[in-house]
Amino acid sequence: xxxxxxxxxxxxxxxxxxxxxxxxxxxxxxxxxxxxxxxxxxxxxxxxxxxxxxxxxxxxxxxxxxxxxxxxxxxxxxxxxxxxxxxxxxxxxxxxxxxxxxxxxxxxxxxxxxxxxxxxxxxxxxxxxxxxxxxxxxxxxxxxxxxxxxxxxxxxxxxxxxxxxxxxxxxxxxxxxxxxxxxxxxxxxxxxxxxxxxxxxxxxxxxxxxxxxxxxxxxxxxxxxxxxxxxxxxxxxxxxxxxxxxxxxxxxxxxxxxxxxxxxxxxxxxxxxxxxxxxxxxxxxxxxxxxxxxxxxxxxxxxxxxxxxxxxxxxxxxxxxxxxxxxxxxxxxxxxxxxxxxxxxxxxxxxxxxxxxxxxxxxxxxxxxxxxxxxxxxxxxxxxxxxxxxxxxxxxxxxxxxxxxxxxxxxxxxxxxxxxxxxxxxxxxxxxxx
Numbered sequence: 001x002x003x004x005x006x007x008x009x010x011x012x013x014x015x016x017x018x019x020x021x022x023x024x025x026x027x028x029x030x031x032x033x034x035x036x037x038x039x040x041x042x043x044x045x046x047x048x049x050x051x052x053x054x055x056x057x058x059x060x061x062x063x064x065x066x067x068x069x070x071x072x073x074x075x076x077x078x079x080x081x082x083x084x085x086x087x088x089x090x091x092x093x094x095x096x097x098x099x100x101x102x103x104x105x106x107x108x109x110x111x112x113x114x115x116x117x118x119x120x121x122x123x124x125x126x127x128x129x130x131x132x133x134x135x136x137x138x139x140x141x142x143x144x145x146x147x148x149x150x151x152x153x154x155x156x157x158x159x160x161x162x163x164x165x166x167x168x169x170x171x172x173x174x175x176x177x178x179x180x181x182x183x184x185x186x187x188x189x190x191x192x193x194x195x196x197x198x199x200x201x202x203x204x205x206x207x208x209x210x211x212x213x214x215x216x217x218x219x220x221x222x223x224x225x226x227x228x229x230x231x232x233x234x235x236x237x238x239x240x241x242x243x244x245x246x247x248x249x250x251x252x253x254x255x256x257x258x259x260x261x262x263x264x265x266x267x268x269x270x271x272x273x274x275x276x277x278x279x280x281x282x283x284x285x286x287x288x289x290x291x292x293x294x295x296x297x298x299x300x301x302x303x304x305x306x307x308x309x310x311x312x313x314x315x316x317x318x319x320x321x322x323x324x325x326x327x328x329x330x331x332x333x334x335x336x337x338x339x340x341x342x343x344x345x346x347x348x349x350x351x352x353x354x355x356x357x358x359x360x361x362x363x364x365x366x367x368x369x370x371x372x373x374x375x376x377x378x379x380x381x382x383x384x385x386x387x388x389x390x391x392x393x394x395x396x397x398x399x400x401x402x403x404x405x406x407x408x409x410x411x412x413x414x415x416x417x418x419x420x421x422x423x424x425x426x427x428x429x430x431x432x433x434x
Contacts, residue, residue, distance in 0.1 A: 003080075004077070004080060007073050007076060007077050007080075008077070010069075010073060011070060011073050011074065011077070014066050014069060014070045014073075015070070017062075017066060071141075133162070133171070134174070136161055136162065137171055137172070137173050137174045138173075138174045138175075139161075140255060140256070141161060142158065142161050142173050143173045143175060143255045143256050143259060144157075144254060144255040145157035145158045145160070145161055146158055146170070146172065146173050146176075146259070147253075147254065147255050147256075147258040147259055149170060149398075150258070150259070150262060150396055150398055150411060151246070151251055151258070151398065151409060152398065152400065153398040153399075153400055155170055158170050172393060173259070175256060175259065176259060176263065176393070177393065179259075179260070179263050179267070180263070180267060180392060180393050180394065181392070183267065183268060183271050184271070184392060187271060187275055188366040188367070188368075189275055189278055189279070189325070189366060189368060189381065190271065190274060190275055190278065190386070192381040192382075193278065193381050193382075193384040193385060193386055193419075194382065194384070194385045194386070194422070195385070195386045195387075195388060195392075196385065196386070196387050196388070197387070197388050197389060197390075197391055198387050198389060199389050200237075200389060201234060201235070201236045201237070201418075202234070202235045202237075202387040202418065203232050203233070203234050203235075204232070204233045204235065204385060204420070204422050205230045205231070205232055205233075206230065206231050206232070206233060206294055206422055206423060206424065207228065207229075207230060207231075207424075208229045208230055208231035208289060208290075208291055208424075209227075209228075209229045210227065210228045210229065211224075211227045211228075229291075231289065231290065231291040231292060231293075231294070232291070232292060233292070233293065233294060233385075233420050233421065233422050234292065234420070235385065235387045235418040235419065235420035236418055237387055237388075237389055237416050237417055237418030238277075238416075238417070238418060239414050239415075239416055240270050240273050240274055240277065240414065240415045240416075240417055241270070241412060241413065241414045242265075242266045242269045242270050242273070242412075242413050242414075243266075243410055243411060243412040243413065244262075244265050244266060244410075244411055245403060245408040245409065245410050245411075246408065246409045246410075246411055247408065248407065251409065262396070262411060262413075263394075266394065266396070266411065266413035267394045267413060270394055270413055270414075270415050272369070274386075274415065274417055274419075275368060275369075275370055276368075276369075276370035277417065277419050278370075278384060278386065278419040279325070279368055279370035279371060279377070280370065280419075281384065281419040281420050281421060282296055282377055282379070282384065282421060282427050282429065283375070283377075283429060285421045285427075289424040289425075293421075294383070294420075294421040294422060294423055294424040294425075294426070295424050295425060296379075296421060296425075296426075296427045296428065296429055297314040297315075297425060297427075297428045297429075298428070298429050298430075298431070299311050299314060299428055299429070299430045299431070300430075300431040300433060301430075301432075301433060302432070302433050302434065303334050303335065303338075303432045304338065305338050305339060305340045305341070305346050307376075307430060307432070308324060308335075308346065308360055308361035308363065308376075308378065309361055311324075311376070311378035311428040311430050312361070312363070312378060312428075314378075314425070314428040315378070315379060315380070315425055315426065315427075315428060316423070316424065316425035316426060318423075318426075319379060319380035319382075319383065319423075319425070319426045320380060321380050321381075321382065322363050322378055322379055322380050323363050323364045323365070323366050323378075323379070323380070323381065324360050324361070324363045324364070324365050324366070324376060324377070324378050325365075325366045325367075325368050325371065325376065325377040325378075325379075326365065326366075326367065326368070326371060326375070326376045326377070327367065327368065327369065327371050327372070327373050328367045329373050330371075330373050330374075330376065330432070331347075331358060331360070331365055331367070334373075334432065335347055335360055346360055346361055347359065347360045347365075348360075363378070373432075374431060374432045374433075375429065375430070375431060375432070376429075376430040376432065377427055377428070377429055377430070378427070378428045378430060379426050379427030379428060380423075380426050380427075382423070382426070383421055383422060383423035383426025383427060384419065384420070384421060384422065384426075384427075385419070385420055385421075385422045386417060386418070386419050387417070387418045387419075387420075388415070388416065388417050389416050390415070390416045393415075394413045394414065394415050395413070395414050395415070396411060396412070396413055397411070397412040397413075397414070398410070398411055398412075399411075399412065
C-alpha cells in the first residue's frame with residue numbers, strides 16, 4: 001500500500017470516529033450515578049462528579065487528538081496532490097481549501113457539543129461554553145476563517161466554527177486582540193491616558209472654581225460654606241478611518257499572515273491618527289478655563305535651558321507627573337546640547353527595561369509626529385481622557401463590489417474615538433520662537 005493510500009484509509013477511519021463523537025455525550029450509566037448520588041453524602045457526590053469529569057476528559061482528549069491527526073494528514077495529502085498536479089488548475093485547490101476549512105469548522109463544532117453535553121450534567125454549561133469560545137478564538141483554524149471573512153464579507157466559515165458560541169456577532173481572533181493591545185501599550189501617549197467606553201457623546205465634570213479651605217478655631221463662628229462651581233467637558237467621538245485595496249497577491253495570503261498585513265496597514269495607521277487627535281485636543285483647548293472647557297496655558301519664548309522649567313511653572317499643583325511631548329527633531333537638535341547655569345546638560349538618558357529613555361528638566365520626553373518642530377507640550381497626561389464607545393479594537397468592513405471591475409477588494413478599518421482635556425492647567429503649550 002502506497003503512502004497516499006495509507007493516508008486515505010486513515011482519514012476515512014478518523015472521519016468515521018469523529019462522526020460518532022459528534023453525537024456522543026456522557027454515557028447514561030455515568031449520568032444515572034451522578035443523579036442518584038446528588039442528594040447523598042459529600043463523598044458520594046464528589047466521586048460521581050469525578051467520574052463524569054473523567055469521562056468528559058477522555059472524550060475531549062480523543063476528539064482533540066483525532067482532529068489534530070486529521071488536519072496533519074490532510075495537509076500532507078494536499079501537498080502531495082499539488083506536487084502531482086502542478087499548476088494546471090489554480091481554482092480547484094482553492095475550492096478544496098474552502099471545503100477543508102468547513103470540515104475543520106464542523107470538527108470544532110463537534111468538540112463544542114461534547115463539552116456542552118458534559119456541562120448539562122455538571123451544571124457548568126455556561127462556563128464550559130465560554131472556555132470553548134476562547135479556545136476557538138485562539139485556534140489557527142479560526143484565524144484562517146476570520147481572514148476569509150475579511151476577504152469576502154461572508155461569515156460562513158466563522159459561523160461553522162462558532163456554532164452557537166457567539167450571540168450573533170463575529171468575535172475577533174485572539175491574535176488580533178493581542179496585536180491591538182500591544183500597539184496601545186506601546187504608544188507613549190495613548191497608553192497613559194484615562195479611557196472610557198461611554199456610548200455616544202460623553203460628559204465629564206471638573207472643578208471650575210472653588211473657595212479655599214480655612215482654619216477654624218473651636219468655639220468661634222462657623223466658616224462660610226464652600227462655593228464650588230463645576231464645569232462639564234463634552235467629548236464627542238468621531239470615526240477614525242483607513243481603507244486599502246487588496247490585490248490578488250494579498251488575497252492569496254493565508255490566515256495569520258493576511259491578518260498581520262491588514263493590521264499593520266490599517267490598525268497601526270488608525271492608532272497614529274488617534275495619537276494625533278489626542279494631541280490636537282490639547283493644542284485646540286483655550287488658554288483659560290470656562291464652564292465647558294478646561295484651560296491649557298500657553299508660553300511663547302526662545303528655546304533655552306529655562307524654557308522647560310518655565311512651562312512646568314504654568315501647571316496646576318496637582319499635575320504631579322509632567323512629561324514633555326515633542327518631535328524627535330526638536331529634542332535632538334534643539335534641547336539635547338543645552339546646559340543649565342551650572343554648565344550641566346538639561347537632558348539625560350536613563351535605562352528603563354533595557355531601553356534608553358530621554359529626560360529633560362526632570363521630565364520624561366515622549367515623541368509625537370503630531371507636533372511641529374516649534375511646538376512642545378508639557379503636562380500630566382492624567383489630564384487627558386479618551387472615550388471609545390465601541391471599545392479599543394478596530395472594526396473591519398469589506399467591500400468586494402465597488403472595485404470589482406479591477407479585481408480589487410476594498411477593506412475599511414474604523415475606530416470610534418473622542419479625546420478631551422478633563423483637568424484645568426494640566427498642560428502647557430510652548431511655542432518656540434527663533
